[in-house]
Amino acid sequence: MDIRNIAIIAHVDHGKTTLVDNILKSSKIFRENQESGDLIMDSNDLERERGITIFSKNAAVTYKDVKINVIDTPGHADFGGEVERVLKMADGVILLVDAFEGPMPQTRFVLQKALGLNLKPIVVINKVDKDNCRPDEVHDAVFELFFNLDATEEQLEFPTFYGSGKQGWFNDSLTPTDNIEPLMEGILKYVPAPKVSEGTLQLQVTSLDYSSFLGRIAIGKVTRGSIKENQPFSLVQADGTIKKQRVKELYVFEGMGKRKVTEVLAGDLCAVVGVEGFNIGDTIADFENPEALPIISVDEPTMNMMFSINNSPFFGKDGKFVTSRHLRDRLIKETEKNLALRVRDTDSADSFLVYGRGILHLGVLIETMRREGYELTVGQPQVLVKEIDGKKCEPYEILVIDVPEEFASKAIDLVSRRKGEMILMETKGEMQHIEFEIPSRGLIGLRTNMLTATAGEAVMAHRFSEYKPWKGSIPGRNNGVLLSKEAGETTGYSLDKLQDRGFFYVDPGEAVYAGMIIGENNKPGDLVVNPNEGKKLTNHRASGSDAATSIAPKTLMTLEECMEYIQHDECIEVTPNFIRMRKVVLDENERNKLAKQMKAQDA
Structure with missing residues (x-):
């Protein structure tokens, strides 16, 4: 069967997932009366909530008897590691550019990786239905970008398509049509069929899937030979060790799902069940004469954060997984599929250093863990020096x-x-x-x-x-924080009296503990306050003092905002239902002692 493997790359919000929707709908994989919805490939809860793609995904459509494997990739720079590895499965890329914004930083980053792998580019200028769009200027800017990235003569002669993913049309000119057929024809015409070299089996694991029935599933492109059900093979790992194993089941991509097959030939993407102990980048090779493919190299992380068990007074009240063993196992499991992530042990058995690409990259990991029932404490993000x-x-x-x-x-x-x-x-x-x-x-x-x-x-x-x-010190947060003096429940009476001190991250009736950050001070420096004080109920009434309290609603902070807000002596307590900011040292006297010691050392 004729095959095309194509990855869709672009800056965030330029319309990759909407384009994939159009390709899926145009190939009639849904029944006429079937409700498919929008952003079909963004199946993860977090992706739907944030409106971004986090994990790359595969789909396959058949157009004019040609099978097109489509790989949807994330657009955020923090998930660049995800893009770098899946580009290995593609033979061509659709570079999607917004008709107003033009090439953006992530466009440059992913295009550089694609050109380095010698993939054939097709440029699609999307959103030409927007007001003040400038498709001709953007086309020139894209050409300049290709030139600056040292594209070859062949790559510089890229075909360009214009259209609107929202309106469901793409054409090789600015004339609107009523479908995306010109683009589909372009994929068949300009993207080369997979190059297949002669020899024994080679398949590099570039992605993985998980099924509660089948366990971990290896996904990759068969670059040489063929792979059959029940076939013995050698798994060549990064350090050179070779494990002898056997294929249990084989699947190829079809529409949004997978179809079971008995054999997959070179050039197609497939999912292999029965591979044990594999990592991304390992090679599934011939049983007798195993030959490994080059290891996938991913750019280094630039940031780290301390992940520890939750040691606040509210420990264990909310989560299911609270011990350091739970935390360590979960982080190690994450590194298997998240190539840009690293985990290191520290001197303390309860804490681990986690390295990632940026705030969003680490934030998505923490958010995923809290939804799975984990309780943890995370420190201030630090850059790697x-x-x-x-x-x-x-x-x-x-x-x-x-x-x-x-x-x-x-x-x-x-x-x-x-x-x-x-x-x-x-x-x-x-x-x-x-x-x-x-x-x-x-x-x-x-x-x-x-x-x-x-x-x-x-x-x-x-x-x-x-x-x-190193550029020297950079000013951090200007104002200090309001800290709770003791444990208890906040009262409206107390918060009302404290409103002139700053604004709050808690509402009346919320449980707090000593050392927890409950608001931001209006001035520099931290201030310890008592938010739990109730009104003294005496039989004397002062006229007018019993007027209803009017308290401003609390300021809501997302996890990423908290990560950017905290200072070096603060941390975030993350549980399935709460995100609380607190001081690392909860006791006020201990904090003052430490501060004096630090001053003495500096002096």
């Missing part, structure tokens, strides 16, 4: 901000305070497009401040650039 040529170096990122003109000066001021340097500023329609080079540390906590300063209008994106010399 390296020594290069005897100099202390830290990771830098290219930060791109699109902001209305009247807020441009505020955006530049905010980034400059965090040691960012402006490298480009240009006008895009009604927006100012500004690019900075900024230490990764400077990005922590920047998004919230930026959205506040620009009335929510700023669009930010960033990608890792390189390690450069």
Whole structure:
């Protein structure tokens, strides 16, 4: 059977998953009366809630007797590791670009990886139905991007399609049609059939699936030979060890699901059941003469966080998995499929250092764990510092901000305070497009401040650039926090009296404990307050003092906002139903002692 393997790559929110929806609907894999919904491939709860793709997924459609394997990839820079490994399965890529925004940081990152693997690109300029779109300028910008990334002559002659995923049409000109057939024809015409070399079986595991019935399932592309049901094979691992095993079942992708088969030939993607103890990057090879494929290399993590057991007074009240053994097993299991993640043991048996690509990457892991019933404490995110040529170096990122003109000066001021340097500023329609080079540390906590300063209008994106010399100290949070003095339930009476001190993260009637952060102070420096005090009930009434209390509702913080908010002496308690911020040392006297010791050491 004729096959095409294609990955869809783009910056976040440029319409990858909507394009996959259109491909699935155009190939009639749903019945006429079947309700398919939108963003069909974003099946995970977290993906649907956030409206982003986190995990890459496979689907397969048949068009004019040609099987097209489609790989949907994430667009966030934090999930770049996910994109890097699945590109190994593709022979061509559809580079999707927004007709207004043009190429963005993540577009550059994933395109560079695709061109490096010599994949054939097709450029699709999406959202041409939007007001103030500029498809011709964007086409020129994409060509310039290809040129800057040292694309070959052949890659520079990329075909371009225009259209609107929302309206369900794509064409090789700006003339609207009523379907996406021109694009499907383009895939058949421009994407090469898989290159198949002669020889014995080779299949690199580039992804994995899990089934409660079948266990872990290895997914990859058969690059050489063929694989059959019940066939013995050798599993060649990264360190060179070879395990002899046997295939139990074989599946190929069909529509949104999988179909069981007895043999898969070179060039097709398949799922293999019965492979034990494999990792992503291992090679399933011939039983007699195993030959390994090159190991998948993934960029290094740039950030780490301390994960510990929950040791707050509310330990064990909410979660199902609370011990360090539970925590360690879950983190090790995550590293099997999350290639950009690393886990290291620390001096304490209860704490582990987890390395990741960014706040969102680690935040999604924590959010997934709390939904599974885990209780844990996480510390402030830290960037990874390296020594290069005897100099202390830290990771830098290219930060791109699109902001209305009247807020441009505020955006530049905010980034400059965090040691960012402006490298480009240009006008895009009604927006100012500004690019900075900024230490990764400077990005922590920047998004919230930026959205506040620009009335929510700023669009930010960033990608890792390189390690450069340390830039000195970067100012953190300006204000201190309000801390609870003792355990108990907050009262409306007490919170009402404290409102002039700051704003709160708790409502009346919530359980708190000593050392827990219950609000933000209006001034620098932390303040210990008593939010649990009730009104003294005497038989004397002061006139007018019994008026109803009017308390501002609590400020809600997402997990990522909490991660960006906390300082080095604070941490976040995460349980299935609560996210609480607290001091690492809960006792006020102990905290003061430690602070004095630290001052003495500095002096």
